Amino acid sequence: MLEVExxxxxxxxxxxxxxxxxxxxxxxxxCVVGPNGAGKTTLIDAIAGLNRISAGRLAMDGRxxxxxxxxxxxxxxxxxxxxxxxxxxxxxxxxxxxxGSFRPAARVARQASLERVLEIFPALKTxxxxxxxxxxxxxxxxxxxxxALMAKPRLLLLDEPSLGLAPSIVLEMxxxxxxxxxxxxxxxxxxxxxxxxxxxxxxxxxxxxxxxxSEGSPADLMNQPHIRRAYLGESG
Amino acid sequence: MxxxxxxxxxxxxxxxxxxxxxxxxxxxxxSLSWGMLRQINLAHFALAFLGxxxxxxxxxxxxxxxxxxxALILPCFFAFGVLMQWLFSRFAISPFNSxxxxxxxxxxxxxxxxxxxxxxxxxxxxxxxxxxFKVGTLYVPIPELFTLLIAILLSLSTWALLRYTDLGRALRxxxxxxxxxxxxxxxxxxxxxxxxxxxxxxxxxxGLCLALSYTLSxxxxxxxxxxxxxxxxxxxxxxxxxxxxxxIVIGVAEAITMALISPAWAxxxxxxxxxxxxxxxxxxx
Ligand SMILES: Nc1ncnc2c1ncn2[C@@H]1O[C@H](COP(=O)(O)OP(=O)(O)O)[C@@H](O)[C@H]1O
Ligand SMILES: [Mg+2]
Numbered sequence: 001m002l003e004v005e006x007x008x009x010x011x012x013x014x015x016x017x018x019x020x021x022x023x024x025x026x027x028x029x030x031c032v033v034g035p036n037g038a039g040k041t042t043l044i045d046a047i048a049g050l051n052r053i054s055a056g057r058l059a060m061d062g063r064x065x066x067x068x069x070x071x072x073x074x075x076x077x078x079x080x081x082x083x084x085x086x087x088x089x090x091x092x093x094x095x096x097x098x099x100g101s102f103r104p105a106a107r108v109a110r111q112a113s114l115e116r117v118l119e120i121f122p123a124l125k126t127x128x129x130x131x132x133x134x135x136x137x138x139x140x141x142x143x144x145x146x147x148a149l150m151a152k153p154r155l156l157l158l159d160e161p162s163l164g165l166a167p168s169i170v171l172e173m174x175x176x177x178x179x180x181x182x183x184x185x186x187x188x189x190x191x192x193x194x195x196x197x198x199x200x201x202x203x204x205x206x207x208x209x210x211x212x213x214s215e216g217s218p219a220d221l222m223n224q225p226h227i228r229r230a231y232l233g234e235s236g
Numbered sequence: 237m238x239x240x241x242x243x244x245x246x247x248x249x250x251x252x253x254x255x256x257x258x259x260x261x262x263x264x265x266x267s268l269s270w271g272m273l274r275q276i277n278l279a280h281f282a283l284a285f286l287g288x289x290x291x292x293x294x295x296x297x298x299x300x301x302x303x304x305x306x307a308l309i310l311p312c313f314f315a316f317g318v319l320m321q322w323l324f325s326r327f328a329i330s331p332f333n334s335x336x337x338x339x340x341x342x343x344x345x346x347x348x349x350x351x352x353x354x355x356x357x358x359x360x361x362x363x364x365x366x367x368x369f370k371v372g373t374l375y376v377p378i379p380e381l382f383t384l385l386i387a388i389l390l391s392l393s394t395w396a397l398l399r400y401t402d403l404g405r406a407l408r409x410x411x412x413x414x415x416x417x418x419x420x421x422x423x424x425x426x427x428x429x430x431x432x433x434x435x436x437x438x439x440x441x442x443g444l445c446l447a448l449s450y451t452l453s454x455x456x457x458x459x460x461x462x463x464x465x466x467x468x469x470x471x472x473x474x475x476x477x478x479x480x481x482x483x484i485v486i487g488v489a490e491a492i493t494m495a496l497i498s499p500a501w502a503x504x505x506x507x508x509x510x511x512x513x514x515x516x517x518x519x520x521x
Pocket of ligand 2: 041042160
């Protein structure tokens with residue numbers, strides 16, 4: 001479904017991604033792990049149309065996205081849960097969700113989508129009128145995921161959804177991500193919580209210093225000594 | 237201080253509300269482009285005066301009804317606002333530079349007005365000019381009442397649009413985080429053009445109100461800037477109701493000061509209020 005071929009992204013003179021190729025099939029749950037500053041956010045933002053790419057190719061179902069204006073990426077079925085959530089904090093929770101279904105295709109299904117996300121996150125039911133910025137970190141992350149689901153994506157991009165959350169909420173988030181994936185939505189998950197991410201992923205990539213250094217099933221990756229040392233806390 | 241009669245005080249209060257509503261009307265477009273487009277649009281004032289002179293011309297010379305002139309002025313001004321925003325985005329003008337550029341536009345429009353209509357004072361004759369009615373002992377002038385009603389109508393409809401429509405939510409979302417709004421399909425550039433068009437059209441409406449109640453001269457453009465900026469900043473940037481409320485508060489405070497103390501003290505009022513607000517709510521501005 002999604003094809004990223006030899007992608008290169010630069011910030012001014014600094015190159016953040018070199019020659020990155022990944023692909024995601026419909027319904028897959030793919031994980032990208034890597035240390036801080038590896039370029040994970042850069043990659044996910046590029047796929048969502050937030051960053052311009054300087055070389056390589058992005059395609060969805062064979063359709064080239066390279067020259068598509070940023071605001072039309074969501075019409076291709078791509079929705080993002082950005083790093084740090086980036087809610088519209090002055091707007092109410094409900095308004096954030098409604099904005100998620102801004103495009104006409106999602107707008108017609110708004111009511112049904114709303115019921116569905118409130119089923120997934122019942123805790124939001126009583127907070128719909130509250131300004132999004134007043135919610136707890138965990139609830140804000142729920143709003144960020146719910147907002148993306150309101151767009152009725154076929155590919156959901158999640159950038160470190162567990163960042164800064166209490167362990168019990170992290171577990172809940174991973175459960176929900178798996179559930180969303182099982183309902184047929186392909187997921188690209190970026191995580192520093194490598195052990196948990198590999199547990200739910202069908203396939204994974206390792207990104208270091210802007211390059212994909214490894215790719216495979218979670219079991220394959222977990223057998224590589226480098227991965228065990230660098231990401232799974234195994235000593236020497 | 238000698239205490240004026242109740243009638244005089246009531247009349248002052250009323251004129252304070254009326255002039256305050258014009259502050260609010262002038263501030264509406266300014267607040268929207270500042271809060272949502274991060275542009276400090278000084279040209280808004282010059283545009284309003286251009287609108288006032290055009291209304292004057294179409295009414296006094298061509299013989300149109302002042303209200304009908306809007307049918308010509310609004311579309312032209314809307315187009316002007318769209319064009320201005322297009323150029324701003326084409327040349328990626330920063331918020332600070334927007335101040336300089338729009339000051340330049342102000343000077344150009346002022347010269348244009350001076351060239352076309354000279355620096356003499358102009359007063360529009362219209363059927364509405366001297367219309368008024370009496371409530372108790374107070375006179376209510378129709379043109380000023382019209383200004384108040386228009387200011388309320390435009391502020392409330394802008395508020396409702398921002399609050400209750402998808403377009404309004406998209407505008408507020410892109411003011412908060414343009415990149416993420418775009419990721420959900422909001423075409424920021426298009427919205428900015430629309431907003432700038434509306435802001436300029438609001439200047440056209442304010443121009444009509446200026447022409448209905450005030451004597452026009454090109455240098456008057458600058459007389460309104462300080463107090464309207466005070467109303468905008470007190471009212472909150474991007475807030476469509478704020479400038480009107482703050483404008484009326486300032487207008488009334490000025491009028492009461494004039495009646496109770498001396499007309500010379502009036503300008504102090506708005507700026508004292510502005511300084512107090514800046515000191516107490518610096519974080520919000
Ligand atoms: N807006 C930016 N401007 C300049 N450099 C950036 C910007 N965002 C990220 N970078 C740089 O790009 C590299 C990758 O960053 P990022 O994609 O955020 O990594 P990760 O999400 O894996 O932590 C880092 O070296 C970072 O400093
Ligand atoms: Mg990151």
